[in-house]
Amino acid sequence: MLVIGRLFRLTDALDQHLRPPFQAAGLGSGDFDVLAALRRAGRPYALSAGELSRTVLVTTGAISKRVDRLEARGLVGRTVAEGDSRGCLVTLTAEGVELTGELVAVHLDNQRRLLSGLDADEQAQPAGLLGRLASTLPDGGE
Template identity: 70%
Template sequence: MEDRINAMQTDAIAAIVDQWKHERPDLDATPMLVIGRLFRLTGLLDERLRPPFAAADLGNGDFDVLAALRRSGAPYALPAGELSRTLLVTTGAITKRVDRLEARGLVSRSVAASDSRGRRIALTADGVTLADDLIAAHLTNQRHLLAGLSDEEAAHLASLLERLTATLATD
């Protein structure tokens, strides 16, 4: 029992799999070692990645809008529909985010030249400055979070995650 308690302290997911091995030896619980850890990592990463955005008074997803516009290149503007597709969120979610960012003077809306029903979202000068500052901090933070892996390990993990994503995306 003491071994199981020690295992739970160092790796909760391995401890859960161990418990299932003990309780249901007829089942293979090893997929939890990957899926459970991915879920746990999602929470841990969010905790560590969110603070710079919160400090800039950005809501969840707001930085994604700024970053998508900034990386699109000058003039840092996209049609709302393309922004929605780029960020893999609904147009309703884009509207809410753009409303918040527009109220802060970080983006502007204009009528799309090709379709008067469509809207073009563009970064303002303040939006470009904030996006540039935050992406630098974000990448530094990400580098810090991956410091426990060698460059080769990080590249291998990225490749495995890409393959897993591609496999799931085709289902």
């Protein structure tokens, strides 16, 4: 109970410290995750809805809602997937690339600050243990 309780408490605390920059940028919950996944994909910063779903670990329905919000803001665009007229490709716009770059820098600084109470070896310990724990879960931690 202690491990699970601490994980839940830490998740809430970390979320409260990490989400404000995204909210200040007018992004809803999970929107940054989609932008960051597209940015990590590399040029041309595009993924299918299915690829986004697997990367962000949410349903395709949730991805669709997030992409709708981001498209309305001009941060992503949709195009028909080449070779599959039923699928769509989600791509960062120039504005989306710029905003994502700014937010990634802020996000990484926040993560460094939040972990600054632990040295590199100490950070590696929970990272390894949490990875092992995730791999023991029925869905592999997804």
